[in-house]
Amino acid sequence: MTKNLLVYAIENNEEDDFFRGRGRYHVPSPDYEGHVHGAHMGGYARSFAEESVENSIAFDEAFFSFVKSLTVSEEDVEHLLSNLSSYFSQKSRGGFSDSKIFEIPSTPGSILIKKYLEKISSSPVIEKVKSKIHVHAQFINGKGYSLLADIIKNLGVV
Secondary structure (H helix, E strand, O other), X not given: OOOOHHHHHHHOOOHHHHHHOOHHHOOEOOOOOOEOHHHHHHHHHHHHHOOXXXXXXXXXXXXXXXXXXXXXXXXXXXXXXXXXXXXXXXXHOOOOOOOOXXXXXXXXXXXXXXXXXXXXXXXXXXXXXXXXXXXXXXXXXXXXXXXXXXXXXXXXOO
């Protein structure tokens, strides 16, 4: 039986590579140059998190590790936004039912994302990623979750 790639990533401290789609975790897109984040979020991550509450907690921790590793760069903003959109897309379909990392502004995940986006909004990178942030915020909002829209509104990134 093939091991779930998220499990492999967690066991080998490669969570950052998993969520960025680096190395063995890369899923090439037929439509654009880059990694298909939704493939991992809708496949490995969702199936792992839904096996048990403990696995859901492990997923949350792995995602926190990824967010903490983000740098102030256009590439990392894209990785974060793509993973968030994929996560909320799955969540809107009943996935990640035990994961509550972004449910309210005071959760650890929401706080980490807000702090990261504060760094981005005060850097020159913001001009390159502002429109992408808005597109993802609208998508996530359309799935019934206002996390990203609320954060960017409060940061004045509109």
